[in-house]
Amino acid sequence: MNFKQNSEDTLRVIIVGHVDHGKSTLIGKLLSDLNQIQEEKINDIKKICKTRGLKFEWAFLLDALKTERDQGITIDTTQIFFRSDRRNYVFIDAPGHKEFLKNMITGATSAQLAILIIDGLEGIQEQTKRHVFLLSLLGIKDVIVVINKMDLINYDKNKFADLEAQISKYLKSINIKITAIIPISAWNGDNIVRKKTLRWYKGKVLLEVLDQFKDNAVDHGMPLRFVVQDIYKISxxxxxxxxxxxxxxxxxSKYVISxxxxxxxxxxxxxxxxxxKNEYVTGECIGLELNEKIxxxxxxxxxxxTRSPSLTNTFEARIFWFSNQRLRINKxxxxxxxxxxxEIIFSKIKKIINIDDLTEKKNDDVEKNNVADVLIDSESxxxxxxxxxxxxxxxxxxxxQFEVVGGGVVKSASKSELIDSHIRINENVKSEDFFVNEIDRVLKVGHRPGILWLTGLSGSGKSTIAKEVEKKLFLKGYNIFSLDGDNLRQGLNRDLDFMPESRVENIRRTAEVASLFVSAGFIVLISLISPYKVDRNKARAIRPEVFKEIFIKASIEECEKRDVKGLYAKARSGRIKNFTGITAPYEEPNKPELIIDTEKNGILECSKMLEKFVEKEFGKK
Amino acid sequence: MDHLTKLENESIFILRQAYSSIKNIAMLWSLGKDSNVMVWLAFKAFLGKIPFPLVHVDTKKKFKEMYAFRDKYEKLWNLNLILGDCPPISKIDPSLPPAARSAARKTEGLKKILNEKKFKGIIAGIRRDEQNTRAKERFFSPRDETGKWDVKNQPAELWNSFNTEYPSNVHLRIHPLLSWTEIDIWRYIKRENIPIVDLYFAQNGKRYRSLGDKDITKPVESNASTLDEIIKELQNTKTSERSGRLMDKEEENIFEKLRSKGYM
Known part of the structure; x- marks a missing residue:
């Protein structure tokens, strides 16, 4: 065996899929083709099969328990170690039966990558979707799809393409990146280690895809979190x-303890x-002594x-539940x-998510194997x-009591994000006394607040860009919020129409709201046509020191061609009056702080331009 | 971070988590290579002084080299060592095949000392790649007072969040080496220069790959007489680590049977 001594990296891969779609056979075949199964193990399996009067079953390599072997099912997750020429692998086999979902999740929480196996005959089944949905919830973002038992469907190109389309669509809808989709026969060993000659498939075999996979979970620029596990007193x-x-x-460095x-x-x-060393990184267990006696x-x-965690006693989470007893509110x-x-209580069930079609139900019970969005309240x-x-x-x-009944991930901890010890001690402070001033907030969030005023024709791309930038910067730890002209008109500005006077008032209110957000330390992205110079200047006057005018540029012809909301058509036919660009004027800014031309650049480039601008103007440094 | 450092950190995390959340805890020290790596990791976790006792459940049938090693390192490492004894073979379930029956003495010895000392946590150096029922283990694995492993209904264990809340009759087996493989252990022994019993090194064409009681453990054919040679041998071997352990072969599910009754 030509094993390179230095390829010491280990990849942890979970195999998921519906019952009997071929998980164990795939693992068995992969290991045996890599010449990594000890002879005694093969002999053991042969003996076991013979005793039970079965033909050779790879499942017995992994199903170690007597009940598993006798009943022919995988009950608990197991792990098997092997290596290719390129790296070490840990394969995590997970049970496919619904009853053992907690064991599947136990296995999945330690994986970096998943292989989803689908039986080419049976197609996508209940557990196929359920498994990958849970993987995405657990933070696994990369999946290799293998369509198995291709030999039984005569390597039918169309059947493969059909399944490929179905599963791609579903995985895309739950934000999972497909590393590859491979037609295989686990039983024959086709396209696992050895290539099967097919006219219509020129892609890689499974082993190549695995060997070339790079785990992109990089830690670059992430905020520091050192979690105290214990305090030792040593001399x-x-x-x-x-x-x-x-x-x-x-x-x-200087740090803060939360x-x-x-x-x-x-x-x-x-x-x-x-x-x-003078520096320790993610994953390292260390001890430290502080200068302060606290x-x-x-x-x-x-x-x-400047980048501390959220301090909160209430937060929203997405949970999965595997107890036989349903979740009880306020218990x-x-x-x-x-x-x-x-100690916590679940104060509210916001919704239950149906994993099969991703539909949502409100006000329902959380039962075994459900996924739900909930609000959690904690004493401390x-x-x-x-x-x-x-x-x-x-x-x-x-x-x-004594049982792990479920788990979850924090969806939003922002509700009381800005509570600090300062405020909690002084609970009697009246709201008009600004106990926390802007400077304090800036120090805490690590960036300056600001207003990005996106002006441009309807359809020029304001909201699209704003949403994208909001997401990107939020993930980088910015306090950022997007105010959309359309959304504001549904609530705060519901009483206003599109006549010039109302437009003025619309802009005034929006600017005032933005100003409040700035006081709270936020960067606000405003997407508003705001066609008149004079109104934009008034908006600027409220917070001139942080106001940035961004001109989202696209010609009226182009916007009309896009007509995403169908408004231009309505304006042309006279069903909308005072429509900017058609029946009402748009005044281009004279000296905007930034011009983004959405006709010349794609959406990604445009958002990147704005993102860079925000970071440069208000960013963390 | 390299592979061995990752494993090392995981084990340290588990050891610290066990110590901080379980009252009255101890570590099994079988004198084997894995056990010594575990003791070494405990020095790292607790910064040079292990704050709980080590337990050697002595079958009185170990190799003399192992006893010499124990006496030497008990002093050198300044260990708080407790010795447990095992009942005679006549007290063990006669329906078990001979080697397994002999191995089961150790289970009874362990249960005895657990009862005497009221340990709520026992740290054991088993690994997933050793044996396929061990591959299904949890890092923190509950056992009732009879040592029973409820393998069909193991608790969920999500991420590194280990449940330590159990009724008072339950103790936990903690497995900090679960993710290590045999070759990882040897590479780490080499990297850290951890002492081990000489029986692992080949003499006259034979060496022990795994150490147990001397009457039920056989050496394997090998010329590997240094750490480098052992590591090289393991890269190419197709025989299993426990091939010299007679008990494993006596019945199809003998290992599961022993483990479900409290064997490590």
């Missing part, structure tokens, strides 16, 4: 031990036999002063997060993050 030293869950911990919000600095790193306990989080449960546990303040932002401090398991 007069008080040592906080814990793991860097995100970012980098450096000796010379939830007490105390500023601290590191005196020394404590490692046995000795610390040799109260710290298990579950506290050390972070950069006491515990969640385990950041090395410790907290938690230091957590949105899962999308910082994985490790945004996921938890739910415990009822």
């Amino acid at each position: 007069e030293k008080r040592i906080l031990v814990g793991r860097v869950e995100s970012g980098k911990l450096k000796k010379k 939830p007490s919000n105390t500023k601290v600095s590191i005196k020394s790193f404590e490692i046995w036999p000795k610390s040799t 109260f710290v306990e298990k579950g506290n989080v050390l972070s950069e002063i 006491k449960y515990k969640i385990k997060i950041n090395t410790t546990d907290y 303040i938690l230091c957590i993050d949105n899962f999308e932002l910082v994985n490790n401090t945004g996921k938890f398991s739910v415990i009822d």
Whole structure:
């Protein structure tokens, strides 16, 4: 075996799919073609099959339990180790039966990549969708799809294409990236390690795809989260031990401990036999001594002063439930997060998500194997993050008495994001006393607040760009919010029509709302046609120091051609009066801070331009 | 971060989590290579001094080299060592095949010391790649007072969030080495320069790949007499690590049978 000594990287892969679609056979064949199954194991399997009067079954390689073998089902998840010429692998086999979903999830929480196996004869089944949906919830974003049993459908190109289209559509709808879709026969070993000659498939075999996969879960620029696991007292030293869950911990920086919000600095790193580094990264378990003598306990989080976690006792989460007893509102449960546990209640079930068609139901019970969005209230303040932002401090398991009954990820912890110890101590403060001023907020979020006023014709791309930039910067930790002209008109500005006077008032109100957001430390993106110079100047006058006018440029012809909302057609036919560009004027800005031409550039380039501009003007530095 | 450092950190995290959330905990020290790696990781986790006892459940049938190793490192490493004894073979279920019956003495020895010392957590150095029922284990695995492993209904274990809340009759088996493979262990022994019993190195064309009781453990054919040679041998081998352990072959599900009654 030509195994390169230095390829010491290990990839953890979970195999999911419906019952009997061929998970075990795939693993067995892959290992046997790589010449990695010990002879005694093959003999064992032969013996087991013979005793039971069965033909050779790869499943017995993994199904180690007597009941599993006797009943011919996989009950619990298992892991098998092997290597290719390129790297080491851990394959995680997960049960396909619905009853054992908790075991499947247990396996999946340690995987980096998934292989989804679909039987070419049976097609997409209940567990096919359920499994990948759960994977996406758990943060696994990359999936290799294999269409199995191609030999039984005569390598039919059309059947393959049909399944490919179906599964691609579903995976796209749940934000999963398909690394490859491969037609295989696990039983024959086609397109697993060995290529099967097919006129219509010129892609890679499974092993090549696996070997070439790069885990993109990079940690570059992530905020620091060091979670305190315990406090050791060793010869007069008080040592906080814990793991860097995100970012980098450096000796010379200033940090803050949450939830007490105390500023601290590191005196020394404590490692046995000795610390040799000045910087520790994600995944490293270390000890440290602080210069300050302060109260710290298990579950506290050390972070950069300007990028601390959310401190909150109420948050929204997406949970999965595997207890036989349904979730009870206002009953006491515990969640385990950041090395410790907290008493919580579920205060509200927002919706249940049907995994098969992604439809949502409101006000229903959460039962076994359901996924739901819920509100959680905790007695104590938690230091957590949105899962999308910082994985490790945004996921938890739910415990009822002695049993793990479910788990989940934090969807939104922003509700009381700005509560700091300051305010909590002074609960009697009246609202008009601005106890927290803008400077404090800037220090906390690490960027300046600002108003980005996107003006341009209807259909020029204002909202599309704003939404994209909002998402990008939110994920980078910005407090950012998008105000859309259309949405404002449905609520706050419902009483206004499109006559010139009303347009003036519409803009005034919007600018005032933006100004409040700025006081709260936010960057606000406003998408509003705002056709008149004079009104835009009034808006600027409210907060001139942070106001940036962005001209989203596209010709009237182009906008009319796009006509996404069908408004131009209505305006032309006279059904809409005072329509900007057709029956009402649009005054182009004289000196906007930025011009984005959406006719010359694609949407991605346009959003990138704005994103860069925001970071340059208000960014973290 | 390289592969061994990743494994090392995972184990340290598990050890610290076990110590901080379970009262009255101990670590099994079988004197084998995995066990020594585990002790080494405990030094790292607890910064040079292990804050709980080590337990050697002694069948009195180990190799003399193993006993010499134990006495030497108990002192050198300043360990708080507890010795547990095992009942005679006559007290063990006679329906078990001979080697398994002999191995089951250790289970009974362990249960005895668990009862005496009221341990709520026992740290054991088993690995997933050793044996396929161990491959189904959890990092924190509950057992009732009879040591029973309810393998058909194991608790969920999500991410690194380990449940430690159980009724008072339950103790936890903690498995910090679950993700390691045999070759990882050897590479780590080499990297960290961890002492091991000499029986692992080949003499006269034979060496022990796995150490158990001397009457039910056989050496394997090998000329690997250094760490590098062992690592090289393992890269190319097609025989299993436990091929020298007679109990594994006596019945199809013997290992599961032993484990479901409390074997490690």
